[in-house]
Amino acid sequence: MVSLVQPxxxxxxxxxxxxxxxxxxxxxxxxxxxxxxxxxxxxxxxxILLLGGEPTNLDRHAARFASSAARLGLPAPYLGQWREVTAAAAQAWHAQHGEKHPAARCTWTYTRGRESTGVPSAWVTVGAEPREHARARAEGARALTGPRGYQVDTGDKAAPWLTTGAKTLNYAANMAALRHAKQNGFDDVIFVDTETGRVLEATTSTVIVVKKGRRLRTPRPGQDILSGTSQQALFEYAGQRGYKCKVKDLYVDDLLSAESVWLVSSVRRGVRVTAVNEVELPAPKNAAEIAALIDAALAD
Amino acid sequence: MVSLVQPxxxxxxxxxxxxxxxxxxxxxxxxxxxxxxxxxxxxxxxxILLLGGEPTNLDRHAARFASSAARLGLPAPYLGQWREVTAAAAQAWHAQHGEKHPAARCTWTYTRGRESTGVPSAWVTVGAEPREHARARAEGARALTGPRGYQVDTGDKAAPWLTTGAKTLNYAANMAALRHAKQNGFDDVIFVDTETGRVLEATTSTVIVVKKGRRLRTPRPGQDILSGTSQQALFEYAGQRGYKCKVKDLYVDDLLSAESVWLVSSVRRGVRVTAVNEVELPAPKNAAEIAALIDAALAD
Incomplete structure (x- = not known):
């Protein structure tokens, strides 16, 4: 009997x-x-994805974490401490659950702390990967496109305190978009800029398209697109193996005309988009190759 | 000796x-x-402001709470239960601390709950009013104006899942604006729409201007301005006492030409804006009258 209870x-x-x-x-x-x-x-x-008791892509995560903290005016995190604790937690997980859960999710959280103390709060958790991740990787995701609901002001209009490049805990709007997708028979939302039609990102992942077998494209990260650690790892790894990887504005038509479209994130890894709105996106011949490429890049 | 420790x-x-x-x-x-x-x-x-062991303006808070929950797709809160618990907590506070802390802050929090259980979390706290509130009421607030950092899409461009009318826990951007103000010698930020120049709201309060002694104006609440329970209470109370209260678009020039500008919120109540950017706003003759009007409206 399979246990339904996660450790x-x-x-x-x-x-x-x-x-x-x-x-x-x-x-x-x-x-x-x-x-x-x-x-x-x-x-x-x-x-952060843990594989076999080891964190993956840790330098990029640590760098983004420090950058997010700086953007929020939090004291610089002692990354050495975060890394040590992560190694200890990852090894403890692997010793206890590695056989059943070789892939695990590690989360770093760093907050401004209690109003009554003013001391930041910080913790690391390691737990099982959510069950729906494996299903998403196997079956893909049907994506709605939709407006983000707001336009981030950039250039001279940008607020000097802007936090949009930071990976903050403010995901209520994205979670609302995700619920809307699920209520309508979809699995995710790909946000599109209403003024320009540019593809931005999905609710918790970066959008990547594949064309002509070995060309990978992703929208340029910026104030309305969080810089993706997994996308960076993928582009570096794939670039070294003869794939042509470019950061380039994408539009919904580019999704529809691509050979394949992928949502890439650290723990869920690569999920192929099987439909954009009402348009089915059949699997290309190299779907398994691209999925393996993403896995290998993240495990690297 | 005055204790610096809050109860x-x-x-x-x-x-x-x-x-x-x-x-x-x-x-x-x-x-x-x-x-x-x-x-x-x-x-x-x-x-919610508690005065003498009693919650104030509770119907409006309860209505907005239910509306916020609905916008986030949370199960409808059992408002009777929230009210009962609030009454009990308010009375307990008053019995223990009413003499030193006749005004207290009650917070209702309602979340989607734990990932591992899926059951919403809900709690009520009652604590001392933050010390800086009394100082802000006495000394006023110097306000910067600035962009919100993003434009909320409305009309056909609005996201169907939009959460911006809900009072969610996503205040990191507003807190960043507040820190920016403090680092620059100000106390608050009044957000201004970058496209139209319309005054929106302050980081945690509603903007109200007073003209010609007895005219009160506030910007129309909508997707980029949270509907203010204190502003509503004030307009109702003041309207019954011969003040002319109108919801109307306001621009920065309206702030500068007004007799007085106020930031109104439940627990901090009325705080007069003493400067907008580099322009000082001297106290009008009726400053004490307006402050008392706000207090009375919230205590009503």
């Missing part, structure tokens, strides 16, 4: 400023009601 | 769906790492 996660709570870390009982809560993460979504995070 | 808050954790409520020890955390509030800011809240 409990491993949680380490970190003291900020390079202090100690402690293993936290996952059956008990550790976040206070007045933590800025809870009251304002005022914090940053990274989701 | 511990009173926390009730509610079972959703009209279940029971329990008093929670405020020295212990109660939010789990995988609560959607923490991981996605996926929840809604209200901040």
């Amino acid at each position: 409990q996660p491993i949680i380490y709570v970190l003291e900020p400023f390079g202090g100690s870390a402690r293993l936290h009982n996952p059956m008990l809560p550790h976040v206070f009601h007045d933590d800025a993460a809870v009251t304002r979504g005022d914090g940053v995070f990274e989701a | 511990q808050p009173i926390i009730y954790v509610l079972e959703p769906f009209g279940g029971s409520a329990r008093l929670h020890n405020p020295m212990l955390p109660h939010v789990f790492h995988d609560d959607a509030a923490v991981t996605r800011g996926d929840g809604v809240f209200e901040a």
Whole structure:
């Protein structure tokens, strides 16, 4: 009989400023009601794929994490500490659950902390990959396109305090888009800029199209597109293997005319888009090759 | 000797769906790492002023809370339960701290809950009003104007899942604006639409201008301006007392030419804007009258 219950996660709570870390009982809560993460979504995070007890693509995650923290004016995280704790948690997970769960999800969370203390909160969790990920990789995702709901001001109109390049905890709008997709028989939303028609990103992943067998394209990251650690890893890895990888504006027509369209993110990895709105996107001959390429790039 | 330590808050954790409520020890955390509030800011809240052990403006808060929950696709909150718990917590606060803290802050928080359970999380806290509120009421606030950083798409371009009318936990961008203001010698930011120049709202309050002694104006709430419960209470109360209250587009020039400009919110109540960017706004003769009017409206 297959157990439907996922194993409990491993949680380490970190003291900020390079202090100690402690293993936290996952059956008990550790976040206070007045933590800025809870009251304002005022914090940053990274989701990191663990494979066989080892974190993947860690340098890019660490760099984006530091950059997100800086954009939010949080004290610079002691990345050495985050890496050490991650290694310990990853190994502990692997020792306990590696056989059944060789792929796991590690999350770094760093918040402005409690209103009553002013000390940032920081923790690392390692847990099983959500079940629906494997299904998405196997079956693909039907994607709606839609407006993000807002236009990010750039250039002279940009707010000097803009946080949109940071990977913050403010995902309520994206989660609403995702629920809307599911209520309408789809699995995800690819956001499109309403003024220019440019493809932006999906709710929690980067859009990549494949053309002519070995050409990979992704929209240029910027204030309305989060810079994707997985896309970067893929482009580096694929570029070294003879694929032509380019950052380039994409439009919905480019999705429809591509050989294949992929949603790429750290833990879910590569998911092929099997339909864009009402248009089916049949699998190309090289679908397995591209999926393997993404997996290999992320495992590299 | 004046104690600098604020008293511990009173926390009730509610079972959703009209279940029971329990008093929670405020020295212990109660939010789990995988609560959607923490991981996605996926929840809604209200901040309610308590005066002398009684909640104020509760019908409007309850209505907006229900509306926010509906916009996020959360199960409808059992408002009777929220009200009962609020009354109990408010009375407990008043019995313990009413003499030193006759004004208190009550917060309602309602989230999509833990990823591992799928059951919404719900709690009510009552605590001391932040110290800086009294200072802001006494000294006023110097406000920067600035872009919100994004334009909310409305009309045909609006996303069908748009959450911007909901009071969600996604305030990281507003908090960044507030930090920017403070780093530059200001106390708050009044957001202005970059395309039209319309005044929107401040980071956590509604903008109201007073002209010709007894005319009150506020921008029309909509997808880029949260409907303000305090502004509504003020307009109703003031309207019954001969003030002319109108919802009307406002521009920065209207702020500069007004007799006075106010930032109105539930717990901080009325704070007069003493400067807009580099322009000082001296107190008008009726400043005390307007401050008292706001207080009376919120206490009504």
